Amino acid sequence: MEFENTSLLAESAGLDVSTEKGHKLNYSSSSSLKSKSTTAKIMSTLSSTLKKQEQKRLDTELKSRVKPHHQKQPMSAAERSATKKSLVILAAIFITSLAAMCYVYMICPELNESEKQHMKIPRDIQDAKMLAKVLDRYKDMYYFEVMFGVVVAYIFLQTFAIPGSLFLSILLGFLYRFPIALFLICFCSALGATLCYCLSNLVGRRLIRHFWPKKISEWSKHVEKHRDSLFNYMLFLRMTPILPNWFINLAAPVIGVPLYTFTLGTFCGVAPPSVIAIQAGKTLQKMSSSSDAFSWTSMGVLTMCACLSLVPGLLKNKLKKKIQ
Template identity: 90%
Template structure:
């Protein structure tokens, strides 16, 4: 009896095992069996890592090509820009050369229409380089001024504008000469007109070809003056008056650098015309005693320098007040 029971249990166990095995096999065949969740997640992470590695490899392979393409395009664009700049520079140089040739032709015309001079007088008919040249030229021009009034005036004006246009020293001696030849109102107007016209022409030439040269040779002065111009942007006319009355910056540098740092041409021209008036008064007064002068420094005494300083401070005062009010408003 016990034997039969034992054999039945074994048979039932075998049947259960067979049933479980068949069930698992059927599940596998039907696709119902799935691996454990942890194993499935690890497989998915592995696939993601492989995809990331593949993308990185593709990017590394394509990056040199992209960099080469970008560098080639940038180099081509830079070469195109340099070619355009070269064309613009050539065009500007042609314009400057044309202006210079036209100026020389005008000077030759003035010499041609001038009255006939003897050999002793001709050697003094030149742009004065020192006070002795100015004295001798004044004697020659004074002899012909009454008979050839406009010819003499036109010749001095053309020479003055020529010097101012091409930033050539010597305009101070011509200012003294005009003070010697003409009455005070006429001399003052001629000096202011010639200074404004010549400086504006110099401004134009600098705007055409001088930007890079100025930034290259005078980077410190240009950057410092740019800051001052921005500071006095709302009262730029007064600042131009101040610069023309004081020797802080030479006039030739003001003429060349103004277009580079953004000074408008109308403000520049008007500020020059009015700003040179006080120093011109001193030069005209010196011209009345030209034959007694021994050097150009005799024109400027301590009294005249004090008057110029007062005028310069008065011209700069409105700008200082505006900046002070602005700072107070910002604080408030």
């Protein structure tokens, strides 16, 4: 087409268009087409590169704006201020509770010097033995005072996630008959864990989310998925050492476990391990370490109870799937 147009223009201008010049025009037209094709390819490549760069820029900007909630992020000034206030409240509650412990110690019957040195929270089985001897001496005359003192100490340990409640469980098994000891352990465990739950909900939520963001996110999804069977899962966790009790108490309010389910699950869930501790308390003076409380037989029974606690929840989920 270009060649014909060029020829017409040449003829209208009075020029003689020879065959040689026609060949030149053909070559010029071919070169022009090649040039246009090369330019189109360059423009296409450039456009593709620009699109990729723009997409990369948008992705980077999106990642910077929408940060994954499971990554640890630095606290803002407002969050740091709120955390400081929470820690002050926690310190005040702890000091008040410690003062209550001191008051319990003050109302104890008058002890001689050799007995006073054993009036402390037991840290090992030897401390528990010596404390048991002192309390057993005064238990008949000061029945409720001794019981009140052990209960307050137990709740204090559970509330502030301080280790040592196992020795108090063994001690209660030594001091009291089985039904009373079992009720006291379940009551103290449930009340102390509930207070720890409330403290975590009040002052520890930000800290827990800050230090364990990924785990909290995963467990929150797990809780939501099994919300209908949370009571059974709480029983299972209390009967098994998969997670430490102090961590369960602190994390439960953050991952969305309801308080009622948490308290009732704790009260019922600690019963099987408490039976073992109470039985160990009956032979406290013969024990050489806390590991003597647990035999392979008792651990097998405990494992069986833990597995059975999951059965209702599993059946409920299976029935729900069939209905759906």
